[in-house]
Amino acid sequence: MSTFSFSLAATDGRARTGTITTPRGEIRTPAFMPVGTAATVKAMLPESVRATGADILLGNTYHLMLRPTAERIDRLGGLHRFMNWERPILTDSGGFQVMSLAGLRKLTEQGVTFKSHIDGSKHELTPERSMEIQRLLGSDIVMCFDECPALPAEENVVAESMRMSMRWAARSREAFGDRPGHALFGIQQGGVTEELRGESAEALTKIGFDGYAVGGLAVGEGQEAMFGVLDYAPEMLPQDKPRYLMGVGKPDDIVGAVARGIDMMDCVLPSRSGRTGQVFTRRGVLNIKNARHMDDPRPLDEACSCPACLNYSRAYLHHVFRSQEIISSMLLTWHNLHYFQEIMEGMRGAISAGRFEAWQAEFHATRAEGDI
Numbered sequence: 001m002s003t004f005s006f007s008l009a010a011t012d013g014r015a016r017t018g019t020i021t022t023p024r025g026e027i028r029t030p031a032f033m034p035v036g037t038a039a040t041v042k043a044m045l046p047e048s049v050r051a052t053g054a055d056i057l058l059g060n061t062y063h064l065m066l067r068p069t070a071e072r073i074d075r076l077g078g079l080h081r082f083m084n085w086e087r088p089i090l091t092d093s094g095g096f097q098v099m100s101l102a103g104l105r106k107l108t109e110q111g112v113t114f115k116s117h118i119d120g121s122k123h124e125l126t127p128e129r130s131m132e133i134q135r136l137l138g139s140d141i142v143m144c145f146d147e148c149p150a151l152p153a154e155e156n157v158v159a160e161s162m163r164m165s166m167r168w169a170a171r172s173r174e175a176f177g178d179r180p181g182h183a184l185f186g187i188q189q190g191g192v193t194e195e196l197r198g199e200s201a202e203a204l205t206k207i208g209f210d211g212y213a214v215g216g217l218a219v220g221e222g223q224e225a226m227f228g229v230l231d232y233a234p235e236m237l238p239q240d241k242p243r244y245l246m247g248v249g250k251p252d253d254i255v256g257a258v259a260r261g262i263d264m265m266d267c268v269l270p271s272r273s274g275r276t277g278q279v280f281t282r283r284g285v286l287n288i289k290n291a292r293h294m295d296d297p298r299p300l301d302e303a304c305s306c307p308a309c310l311n312y313s314r315a316y317l318h319h320v321f322r323s324q325e326i327i328s329s330m331l332l333t334w335h336n337l338h339y340f341q342e343i344m345e346g347m348r349g350a351i352s353a354g355r356f357e358a359w360q361a362e363f364h365a366t367r368a369e370g371d372i
């Protein structure tokens with residue numbers, strides 16, 4: 001079947017569970033997307049990413065346009081072939097990464113020009129160019145080209161930025177064209193101001209998209225302010241389309257977002273923190289570099305079935321981390337991604353069974369404070 005569709009299976013309060021069907025496979029929601037920025041989920045083989053339970057991963061327009069370029073990936077058969085991941089890929093549109101990574105940026109109504117953080121070469125991103133890059137990559141879910149204002153920002157600055165992003169959303173939609181089996185997602189902006197979030201949701205719904213992201217969050221506002229926006233923003237978006245919260249987050253951010261109606265999320269946290277020794281478990285967070293693990297024969301998490309927990313002790317993981325051995329990044333990343341997917345699977349089951357409240361209570365109860 002060469003179409004893209006979303007079907008809701010059950011709801012429990014504001015939480016939802018369902019399936020996104022794409023020509024490259026199904027995505028079970030709520031879904032967590034591992035981040036594969038430079039055509040790899042760092043320290044993981046694609047088959048290992050799949051083994052953690054991921055149905056879809058995220059790629060980045062900004063990084064791939066700079067190196068190896070979208071044209072080269074297209075000539076080599078597209079991003080799926082290039083990175084040996086044949087399941088769905090969502091690509092971010094580049095604007096956010098330009099503002100957080102590139103040098104010498106110039107932002108106009110047309111788009112943004114910038115210098116590569118890799119070699120200083122000059123580049124331009126516009127809604128039209130971002131759509132072309134994501135088409136060359138072969139992305140299954142394409143994100144509109146938007147502008148995410150850095151916080152803190154005055155409300156009038158947020159309003160003007162949001163309105164430009166809405167004009168760019170229309171240009172993105174126009175440039176995307178008609179591509180059966182491929183989806184284009186709009187991105188809601190508006191900071192932490194309910195009226196602006198409503199104006200953005202109205203503008204996007206009028207243009208019409210296959211899914212809708214809540215953008216402009218996880219930019220330093222903190223969990224309380226983020227949840228405050230999520231208390232109203234997701235439900236401003238069409239209820240029959242997937243709702244994607246960009247850049248989130250810690251386990252308790254993810255659970256709180258699903259409880260407020262979010263269907264998809266992505267975050268570098270499990271992979272990036274795995275490389276710094278930070279391990280997420282159902283009883284809280286530990287850092288394997290701490291000397292207290294040096295003689296500990298226990299696994300990271302007695303209840304975890306990932307390869308790190310089945311076959312290695314904390315003592316070993318402490319040793320290879322301290323020794324800066326490559327296997328350290330492999331095992332800790334695998335464990336963290338496995339744990340994040342286990343949270344998603346737990347929520348999908350709980351929402352289906354109408355017991356999400358109880359599941360949330362259990363999730364919060366088992367998280368000890370401090371050392372575990």
Ligand SMILES: Nc1nc2cc3nc(NCCc4ccc(CCO)cc4)[nH]c3cc2c(=O)[nH]1
Nearest residue numbers: 093096148215216217218219246247268269272
């Ligand atoms: N197109 C688009 N993309 C986005 C990506 C985002 N990513 C975030 N937050 C990521 C925050 C984040 C950054 C680093 C780490 C690792 C810490 O060790 C964790 C979270 N917010 C975001 C907002 C947008 C947005 O409006 N538009």
Ligand SMILES: [Zn+2]
Nearest residue numbers: 304306309335
């Ligand atoms: Zn594990």
